[in-house]
Amino acid sequence: EACAGIDPALDAQAEASFKQMYDVLQQSIHYLKADNYAAYGNLDAQKAQDDMEQVYDQWLSQNAQLIKLASDQNQSSFTQMQWTLGIILLIVLIVLAFIWLGLHRVLLRARQRIMAHIQTIADGDLTHEIEAEGRSEMGQLAAGLKTMQQSLIRTVSAVRDNADSIYTGAGEISAGSSDLSSRTEQQASALEETAASMEQLTATVRQNTDNARPATGLAKTASETARKGGRVVDNVVNTMNDIAESSEKIVDITSVIDGIAFQTNILALNAAVEAARAGEQGRGFAVVAGEVRTLASRSAQAAKESKGLIENSESRIDTGSTQVREAGETMKEIVNAVTRVTDIMGEIASASDEQSKGIEQVAQAVSEMDSVTPHHASLGADSAAAPAALA
Template identity: 50%
Template sequence: MFASLKITTRLRLTLALLALLSVAMAALAAWEMGVMRASTREIATHWLPTVETINAINTGTSDLRIKELRHVMAVDERQRAVVRAESEAVMAATRQHLADYRARVDSAAERALLQQFEEAWGGYLRVHAQMLGAGPGGVSAALLDDGKRQHDVASALLERLIALNRDASQAEVRTAEQAFALAARSIGIGVLIALLVAVLAGEWLVRSIGRPLAQAVATADRVAAGDFTGHVEVRGQDEAAQLLRALSRMQAALAQTVLAVRRNAEGVATASTQIAQGNLDLSQRTEEQASALQQTAATMEQLGTTVRGNADSARLANQLAKRAADVAAAGGQVVGEVVTTMHGIHDAGRRIGDIIGVIDGIAFQTNILALNAAVEAARAGSQGRGFAVVATEVRALAQRSAQAAREIKALVGGNLEQVAHGSVLVDRAGRTMAEIVGSVGRVSDLVAEITAATVEQGSGISQVGDAVNQMDQVTQQNAALVEESAAAAESLRGQAQNLVRAVAAFRLAADPAEAPAVAQPAAA
């Protein structure tokens, strides 16, 4: 509700509130001062005169007692007459004070106590009159005692009246002091409340006015710095809110304008970059094509020379292929003979292995017989000792024969494996030689065909060389045009990038914080 108030209305409300607080403080102070004034008036107009009157009555009773004693102690009639005259004056003044006091009494308890005092005072005055009326030596001790007793009773009642009025006056003083303390506290609390309300009202006024203005200044600074990403929060309907709404509309309009300019600039920059890059690539490809055509022309010339040389070489190769076919056929026959020989070697090796097996068996049997002979010689004792020595030697020879037979068998076995492997290789060589003979025949036929084709290629390559020379001339002309187009596209790209950099200084909420960099074309 307060946010919708205008600033002038807020100022008027704040000033009115402060004025109302001032009036309230003045009214409170006036009321408290009225309370204290009433208490002071009560003390000044009632209790002080009452206390003074009672004190005067008390003084009068004391003076009468003194004058009574002076009258008793007087030595002549003249002194007694003076004392009687003074006593009459004191009694008249005291009666007047009693009348004044009686008029001020407003409570039943005090009135009853005053009545008791007047009765006691009357009794004392009667005794006092008897003492003053007696002649010299006419005052008895009993009369003195009765006068003292009556005076003490009246004095005691008077003291009670004095205490009653003293307590009442002190209570009124305490009431006045309490009223003053209450007034001081009330005024202090009122001042604090007024200060608090004034501070809160001032703070509210400062915030309600200063915060929107500060927000407006910050928004203007941010927009001036090119930052359109911030959100302008607007509350209320006052002048500051209207200013913020205007700034928000201005920011939105500027953001749309800058966004449109940025997108168009980026589109132009991208298109110009692509054009420049395309022209640069086209220029490079054109130059490469021209260079390739030049190389192709030179290569075609070399190829023509090479083809002619190949034709001569093909004819020579055809002759060599025929000779190779004859040599391969002769080699095939030789390999066949080698295969037959290897088969014979393999069969002989297998027979040698069988013979070595027989020798190994004989050596084993000889070893067994020598062992049996050694056993029998051991049984014969000393007579068979010489036979045992012979049996031992025979056994040793049999073992060496068996060991040699095993070694020979191992060597023969290895040779047989190598011979078998050689036979396999020779078989493969035979088949390979047969294939070589067939291949050489086919190669001879192919070389003849290549010779005829090479002659035809020489004629075609000569025609291709002429066409490549014409393409090279056209490509050189295209390269010159592409270089001019690339220079124009590069100039357009530079201007578009300058525009993009100028617009990139603005930050928009819909785009990244920083404008994307424009792609640079690849270096030539």
């Protein structure tokens, strides 16, 4: 059979020289068994042997070059695979670093500033100025918080003025109107605190919702990048598998060469036995048989060494394939982790929307209660006007 990668002409020439040598040996054995020494003497076995050795040496030289070329290609592929895996890992680390920095800058810092302003307002300090920077969601939220602070300042001022008026008028009202006015003031104060708390809670929920949306988008982008990295690693695994299959084919070819050398050695041994039986007349043929055995031993040794080199290279290829498969499994785990993060961010956004709806319903109920308060205040005013009219 023609070996893959070897010159077909040289392979055919080697096969023809081997067949010629084999035919000469068969004829020699036949003539010796038939005691036809004249015909045996006419056979040119030495020339057939020289031709076969010359062609076989060329065949071995070309086969050694092919084996060296395959080994160099395997080493180059392994080195390229190491660089590829290193670059992929570096890209993943850079992407994760940019994602972390972006989240920290866009979400965490702005969130901390806004939470500090909210805490200041909750502590009763309305003098701290709020700076609204940029047109992002956090900037818009800061602008809304600033507007809310200004409204609270006006509301608190108005409430303070009204409270002073009520306090002044309350001193002139009778015991019954004082009791009604006191209850009205308590209810108004409670509603005011409830409304402020609802506004603060609404702002917080909106902030959570706004934070969850861009984070979900970033998580989806990271998931897609990890999937691309997984596909690249799969391609590297397929390439390593193809190289391993080629190495196995070369091992099979070397095994065939070893088998041929073994069969040649057996034939030479049989020829030596026949020459020994022939005595003095078979001495020349015994020399030929010895040379054939030497050539067969050299062929078997060369095939054994080639097989050892190829098996060593195949072992390294298997190690590289195992490492690439492990890298592929790691990439799959990264993709699954990013996918889970994306799902969690989606659930957070959905929960924030549900909370926002619930808070709107509570705010509506507070608004209805607030609409009843003016009626109570009107009753208090009527009660306050009654003593003045009587006076």
